[in-house]
Amino acid sequence: MLDARDRQLLEQIQTGLPVCPRPYAEIGTTLAMPEAEVLERLTQLKQQGLIKRMGVIVKHHQLGYRANAMIVWNVPDNLVKQLGRQLSQFAFVTLCYQRPRQAEWPYNLFCMIHGKDRETVLKQLEQLNANCDLVGLEHNILFSRRCFKQRGAVYQPTNTTSLTHG
Amino acid sequence: MDDIDRHIINTLQAGFPVCDAPYQQVAMQLGLTEQALIERLQTLLNNGTLTRFGPLYHAELMGGALTLAAVKTPLDRLAEVTEIINAFPEVAHNYARNHALNMWFVIATETPEEISRTLTAIEQQTGLTVVNMPKINEYFVGLKLEA
Numbered sequence: 001m002l003d004a005r006d007r008q009l010l011e012q013i014q015t016g017l018p019v020c021p022r023p024y025a026e027i028g029t030t031l032a033m034p035e036a037e038v039l040e041r042l043t044q045l046k047q048q049g050l051i052k053r054m055g056v057i058v059k060h061h062q063l064g065y066r067a068n069a070m071i072v073w074n075v076p077d078n079l080v081k082q083l084g085r086q087l088s089q090f091a092f093v094t095l096c097y098q099r100p101r102q103a104e105w106p107y108n109l110f111c112m113i114h115g116k117d118r119e120t121v122l123k124q125l126e127q128l129n130a131n132c133d134l135v136g137l138e139h140n141i142l143f144s145r146r147c148f149k150q151r152g153a154v155y156q157p158t159n160t161t162s163l164t165h166g
Numbered sequence: 167m168d169d170i171d172r173h174i175i176n177t178l179q180a181g182f183p184v185c186d187a188p189y190q191q192v193a194m195q196l197g198l199t200e201q202a203l204i205e206r207l208q209t210l211l212n213n214g215t216l217t218r219f220g221p222l223y224h225a226e227l228m229g230g231a232l233t234l235a236a237v238k239t240p241l242d243r244l245a246e247v248t249e250i251i252n253a254f255p256e257v258a259h260n261y262a263r264n265h266a267l268n269m270w271f272v273i274a275t276e277t278p279e280e281i282s283r284t285l286t287a288i289e290q291q292t293g294l295t296v297v298n299m300p301k302i303n304e305y306f307v308g309l310k311l312e313a
Contacts, residue, residue: 010221010223010228013220013221014220014221015218015220016218016219017182017219017220017221019189019204019211020204021187021200021204022186022187023188023189024184024185024186024188025186035186039184039185039186042184046184048227049224049227050223050224050227050228051221051222051223051224052221052222052223052224053181053182053221053222054181054183054184054220054221054222055178055179055182055219055222056175056178056179056182056216056219057216057217057218057220058216058217059214059215059216059217062214063175063215070263070270080303081303081305084303084305085305087305088305096305097301097302097303097304097305098301098302098303098304098305099234099301099302100299100300100302102297102299104266105297110234110299140265142263142264142265143263143264144261144262145262145264146261146262147259147260147261148248148251148252148261148262148269148271149252149257149258149259149260149271150258150260
């Protein structure tokens with residue numbers, strides 16, 4: 001499990017990695033931790049899955065991705081896992097979850113497509129329906145109309161943890 | 167943003183190495199010098215094309231909790247309800263969507279117990295029923311957008 005040094009490290013890098021030739025050495029200097037220990041701990045945190053990945057987080061609007069669609073299907077319970085895995089193989093599917101059905105909300109399989117425009121997203125949806133044998137299943141497509149709030153990921157060991165789309 | 171920038175973004179969305187000279191390693195892969203990569207990345211961060219360059223944490227493994235929730239907001243209360251919901255620090259994202267359930271938001275908290283507390287508080291303050299849709303299974307984690 002996480003020890004105090006791991007927590008310090010996670011807190012230190014949460015806002016971003018230094019952009020310089022020896023970023024992990026620089027983090028180590030701040031924390032009075034040798035570079036080798038920083039590398040070792042980060043490698044382990046990645047292996048344990050606490051760090052899903054390192055990399056860039058883009059602003060989808062800036063890259064021209066203006067059509068953000070949540071697509072939902074009502075699929076038989078025994079097929080959810082198989083279909084979820086199939087859908088997530090498509091490069092344009094950015095997130096894919098099983099969620100509980102609700103009163104007046106019969107859908108149990110959710111995926112997100114971030115597309116450049118609605119027409120493209122609708123074509124991609126057709127592709128999913130055809131390739132994954134989803135034609136005829138009850139579904140719905142919810143485009144985002146406005147973004148009311150979008151804050152970055154925050155991790156404060158003593159306070160709150162937040163990320164991605166739940 | 168030119169093709170080299172796009173190439174950098176696409177490569178770095180897939181991951182970033184944990185080793186002593188990671189930029190050098192990525193630069194080699196991209197056919198750039200380490201200095202050119204560092205300069206371009208810094209520019210993309212400074213001009214807001216990239217929000218962040220760093221780790222993506224697994225909230226639940228960190229002890230935190232997340233859920234997706236939605237409300238049916240009467241159209242004449244949209245502004246008021248948006249303001250109430252966005253005021254919660256636990257609300258990470260909030261989007262209007264084209265459905266009777268017209269407001270969809272993600273709640274992220276330090277502990278699972280705080281999720282239900284937050285949902286109840288939102289119901290009390292808005293007078294609306296919050297539909298809670300926590301994930302049962304996740305099939306994909308890598309949010310990748312081709313630049």
